[in-house]
Amino acid sequence: MTTRGHEIMVGYDGSAGGAEAVDWAVREAGLRGVSLTVCHAWAPGYSASSPGAADSVLPVAAAGAADPAREHAEAVLALGVQQAQARDSAVAPRPLLVCGPAARMLCEQCAGAGMLVVGSRGLGGLPGLLLGSVSLQVAAYAPVPVTVVRGRWRPVPGHPPRPVVVGTDGSSASQTVLDFAAKEAVLRGVPLVAVCALSDTAGVLGAARSMEAEFIATIGKLRADHTEAFVQTRVEQGPPRSVLLEAASQAQLLVVGARGRGGLPEMMLGSVSLAVLHHAPCPVTVVRSG
Secondary structure, three states: OOOOOOOEEEEOOOOHHHHHHHHHHHHHHHHHOOOEEEEEEEOOOOOOOOHHHHOEEEOOOOOOOOOHHHHHHHHHHHHHHHHHHHHOOOOOOEEEEEEOOHHHHHHHHOOOOOEEEEEOOOOOOOOOOOOOHHHHHHHHHOOOOEEEEOOOOOOOOOOOOOOEEEEOOOOHHHHHHHHHHHHHHHHHOOOEEEEEEOOOOOOOOOHHHHHHHHHHHHHHHHHHHOOOOOEEEEEEOOOHHHHHHHHHOOOOEEEEEOOOOOOOOOOOOOHHHHHHHHHOOOOEEEEOOO
16 A cells, blocks of 8 residues: 555654654645645564565554554554644544554655655654664655755744755756755745855866856746746855755755765765755755656
């Protein structure tokens, strides 16, 4: 069983990070006018000799022999659903209980969804970790855009809503990322700030100038394709990770691609994407270009 087209799926594990992810996902589903699935993955133990045979999608209300681990999982999922309903009564979340490794099951179950949402750290993370392993794995391998909810995102009464920021290197592959970010900005009724950092380019004469020209052309196409979006641009000298993190300090959402033009083909996440996932002061959405 997989999710229905373009809905939002959120992973919930009962942690504070999971609760933040549910709240963000409820708002996102409401903005898009789509359904919401709350998914919880549980493991009956670590002694299974055949994980592939054990992993399965399980109906929440299935009858069977008492299993403390499963009963706990059902209670955790019910808590996540209750939180979603309390946040917005117009959103009717669908509960989904799955058995297997959390990252793998979330990646499998989100196929066909419009977005997968997770918290930055779950229950199993060490206190010093800035990003949990499940969040990192789904950001790297999920087949749909992944939002890792972290930092500040809730509206502040009496203050204008913050913009959506998108990082782009001007390449043709970044058009998918820009299109996604423009739609998010329009949904929220805020400007889209497109940021291009000109350092870390190939060490050839005129590389920065060429990147800036490609960026200008890409933004021109974006404005033509999304006339309803108010697009602002920032072209700055400096390392992309530093430039993006500074821009994100004034944003409600940062959108990046999985890899930039300098990333190796076998890398699922580039160094800039990894840096912002660990350090961004607001939620980060990772969008694959292909």
